[in-house]
Amino acid sequence: MKRRDFITRIGAVTLATGGALAAAPAVHGAGRRFRWKLVTTWPPNFPIFQEGVKHFARQVRRMSGGRLTIQVFAGGELIPPLQTFEAVSQGSVEMGHGAAYYWAGKIPAAQFFTAVPFGLNAQGMNAWFYSGGGLELWREVYAPHRLVPFPMGNTGVQMGGWFRKEIRSVADLQGLKMRIPGLGGKVIAKAGVNPVLLAGGEIYTALERGTIDATEWVGPYHDLRLGLYRAAKYYYYPGWHEPGPTLELIVNKEAWEKLPKDLRLLVENTAMATNLWMLSEFEARNLEALQTLKDKYRVQVRAFPAEVLQGLRRFTAQTLEEEAGKDALFRRVWEHYRAFQATHDAWSAISESAYAQARKT
Amino acid sequence: MKRRDFITRIGAVTLATGGALAAAPAVHGAGRRFRWKLVTTWPPNFPIFQEGVKHFARQVRRMSGGRLTIQVFAGGELIPPLQTFEAVSQGSVEMGHGAAYYWAGKIPAAQFFTAVPFGLNAQGMNAWFYSGGGLELWREVYAPHRLVPFPMGNTGVQMGGWFRKEIRSVADLQGLKMRIPGLGGKVIAKAGVNPVLLAGGEIYTALERGTIDATEWVGPYHDLRLGLYRAAKYYYYPGWHEPGPTLELIVNKEAWEKLPKDLRLLVENTAMATNLWMLSEFEARNLEALQTLKDKYRVQVRAFPAEVLQGLRRFTAQTLEEEAGKDALFRRVWEHYRAFQATHDAWSAISESAYAQARKT
Numbered sequence: 001m002k003r004r005d006f007i008t009r010i011g012a013v014t015l016a017t018g019g020a021l022a023a024a025p026a027v028h029g030a031g032r033r034f035r036w037k038l039v040t041t042w043p044p045n046f047p048i049f050q051e052g053v054k055h056f057a058r059q060v061r062r063m064s065g066g067r068l069t070i071q072v073f074a075g076g077e078l079i080p081p082l083q084t085f086e087a088v089s090q091g092s093v094e095m096g097h098g099a100a101y102y103w104a105g106k107i108p109a110a111q112f113f114t115a116v117p118f119g120l121n122a123q124g125m126n127a128w129f130y131s132g133g134g135l136e137l138w139r140e141v142y143a144p145h146r147l148v149p150f151p152m153g154n155t156g157v158q159m160g161g162w163f164r165k166e167i168r169s170v171a172d173l174q175g176l177k178m179r180i181p182g183l184g185g186k187v188i189a190k191a192g193v194n195p196v197l198l199a200g201g202e203i204y205t206a207l208e209r210g211t212i213d214a215t216e217w218v219g220p221y222h223d224l225r226l227g228l229y230r231a232a233k234y235y236y237y238p239g240w241h242e243p244g245p246t247l248e249l250i251v252n253k254e255a256w257e258k259l260p261k262d263l264r265l266l267v268e269n270t271a272m273a274t275n276l277w278m279l280s281e282f283e284a285r286n287l288e289a290l291q292t293l294k295d296k297y298r299v300q301v302r303a304f305p306a307e308v309l310q311g312l313r314r315f316t317a318q319t320l321e322e323e324a325g326k327d328a329l330f331r332r333v334w335e336h337y338r339a340f341q342a343t344h345d346a347w348s349a350i351s352e353s354a355y356a357q358a359r360k361t
Numbered sequence: 362m363k364r365r366d367f368i369t370r371i372g373a374v375t376l377a378t379g380g381a382l383a384a385a386p387a388v389h390g391a392g393r394r395f396r397w398k399l400v401t402t403w404p405p406n407f408p409i410f411q412e413g414v415k416h417f418a419r420q421v422r423r424m425s426g427g428r429l430t431i432q433v434f435a436g437g438e439l440i441p442p443l444q445t446f447e448a449v450s451q452g453s454v455e456m457g458h459g460a461a462y463y464w465a466g467k468i469p470a471a472q473f474f475t476a477v478p479f480g481l482n483a484q485g486m487n488a489w490f491y492s493g494g495g496l497e498l499w500r501e502v503y504a505p506h507r508l509v510p511f512p513m514g515n516t517g518v519q520m521g522g523w524f525r526k527e528i529r530s531v532a533d534l535q536g537l538k539m540r541i542p543g544l545g546g547k548v549i550a551k552a553g554v555n556p557v558l559l560a561g562g563e564i565y566t567a568l569e570r571g572t573i574d575a576t577e578w579v580g581p582y583h584d585l586r587l588g589l590y591r592a593a594k595y596y597y598y599p600g601w602h603e604p605g606p607t608l609e610l611i612v613n614k615e616a617w618e619k620l621p622k623d624l625r626l627l628v629e630n631t632a633m634a635t636n637l638w639m640l641s642e643f644e645a646r647n648l649e650a651l652q653t654l655k656d657k658y659r660v661q662v663r664a665f666p667a668e669v670l671q672g673l674r675r676f677t678a679q680t681l682e683e684e685a686g687k688d689a690l691f692r693r694v695w696e697h698y699r700a701f702q703a704t705h706d707a708w709s710a711i712s713e714s715a716y717a718q719a720r721k722t
Contacts, residue, residue, distance in 0.1 A: 127644035272634035283488035
């Protein structure tokens with residue numbers, strides 16, 4: 001179906017029943033039905049990510065008695081993965097799922113809504129979104145693009161990446177070609193790394209052939225499936241560049257506004273439940289995969305040396321300042337984000353961090 | 362309305378429409394309606410806790426088009442707070458909200474579903490429940506009591522408590538009377554503390570009059586409102602005894618089974634969203650309250666000395682072993698819990714903990 005036809009169809013359905021809900025009870029499981037499409041940036045059967053989106057769609061269909069049916073397409077099944085933003089913005093499809101930092105080319109400030117190097121972890125990101133004004137700000141940033149965003153998924157702290165050689169100092173990073181997107185790529189470039197962008201399906205071959213020397217991906221559970229251990233031996237932690245990446249559900253604004261209030265709440269609550277479900281899956285599944293990588297595939301799991309982390313922290317501060325100098329919206333979101341992070345850090349210092357310390361004392 | 366009448370009424374409504382859903386579409390916003398009661402263990406207008414439960418009920422009503430209306434009662438409004446378990450188990454009311462460790466007298470193993478000293482934090486608890494088999498185990502433990510439990514709320518790491526004198530060593534704890542419930546109370550008793558149980562409304566007066574020498578409550582946001590800073594000067598962290606206490610929604614099993622599938626999913630997803638919402642509120646609100654306590658009320662915020670934490674950790678291991686010796690179900694749940702905690706710890710060591718360390722390096 002062409003985009004224009006599709007929009008017309010949605011429009012007609014909505015006009016035919018428009019305003020009826022308030023006057024007379026709509027029929028549950030019959031009548032006013034919405035059949036939506038959702039495109040993702042993920043490969044088909046991508047565990048947790050694509051699985052979570054399908055779960056979300058199934059729940060919404062069941063809870064709405066079939067009034068809102070969401071057909072889910074993996075990246076490339078309907079449109080190329082990185083055209084998700086455009087497709088939902090223009091209304092070719094009603095919903096999309098991906099990560100806000102994929103749209104950094106259009107909206108540099110969007111990166112704050114996924115992950116910031118040395119930024120908030122998952123718990124902090126959720127607190128910022130739901131209780132710290134972060135989601136309102138995100139809505140505001142996406143409004144001119146006719147999109148309504150929702151946090152829907154979080155990987156937790158990622159791994160720092162796979163390297164074909166050992167990293168003992170910042171000097172060892174010099175000249176490496178590494179697959180690393182977003183702000184993390186800009187930061188590590190200051191250490192002399194040449195950051196490269198590759199889709200998930202291209203990473204293994206590039207690493208195996210030596211086209212790249214290093215790559216970050218997600219975490220043990222996903223990295224094991226991609227077979228990266230066959231192409232690189234050193235697996236570094238922690239993921240300083242993506243400490244709690246949030247995934248996003250985006251909804252076309254016009255489609256959203258045509259949805260009755262009860263279905264909007266249904267989408268909102270189910271996205272929130274799915275957000276927590278995905279994080280819980282990562283937290284529960286990563287370790288077993290890491291053990292397999294270590295025990296079965298003899299992967300060397302290493303911590304980045306302190307000197308490397310210190311250097312990357314310094315480069316992060318420089319990068320954020322530079323980006324803020326180029327884009328007023330970036331600066332505005334950064335200021336909001338860092339004020340919240342300062343507060344959250346201060347609270348963590350006597351809650352989560354102090355507790356983690358107490359267990360080791 | 363008497364309990365028996367109420368159950369009869371629910372039964373009649375359900376029988377009259379029983380099985381109709383599959384055969385013909387039910388009417389959204391009309392027809393087959395459920396009017397339920399939910400009692401909580403919290404004071405009226407108790408921020409985040411009671412507020413979150415009301416939010417949950419409102420969302421469910423709206424999303425179901427009024428098919429499931431849940432009337433919320435604070436502790437004492439319909440029944441005494443600590444009779445919540447009994448009331449829901451017997452079907453006097455359909456739902457309750459509180460914390461599983463309140464029922465330790467009936468089910469010692471229930472304590473694992475709230476918090477364990479030196480146990481899992483909020484992120485770990487959620488991973489255990491949703492992706493580690495913890496929720497299935499909880500359902501099994503509550504099944505003989507005709508209750509279906511759901512995690513619904515988490516305070517994050519609590520504070521260690523208010524003390525009228527400084528705590529420099531385990532010896533300083535000797536002889537203190539402290540309000541501290543659950544396993545935490547049993548553990549600290551081994552340091553010579555006399556643990557006392559008091560409802561929230563009684564704490565301030567007891568502390569102010571010296572009937573007790575110390576108390577734990579929730580965290581800065583709630584403790585400020587209770588005015589505890591007027592009765593004790595030293596505010597200790599971290600909350601070693603409650604590192605990520607989960608709140609529970611309990612549903613009467615028979616009522617639950619009579620609910621159509623779509624409404625069950627609605628309750629389940631909304632409880633999960635509310636779970637995340639409450640944690641986010643705590644994470645976002647605690648710091649400002651802590652600053653007020655420090656700056657305006659001159660409260661001395663102190664970390665427990667290493668020696669005290671080491672002692673409490675040792676006493677925790679002893680206490681868990683003793684309790685497991687007395688109750689087979691306690692041992693079974695403990696074994697499940699600690700296997701998951703070991704896994705989660707190992708993953709945290711290279712994710713959350715390593716990242717927190719990287720930010721400080």
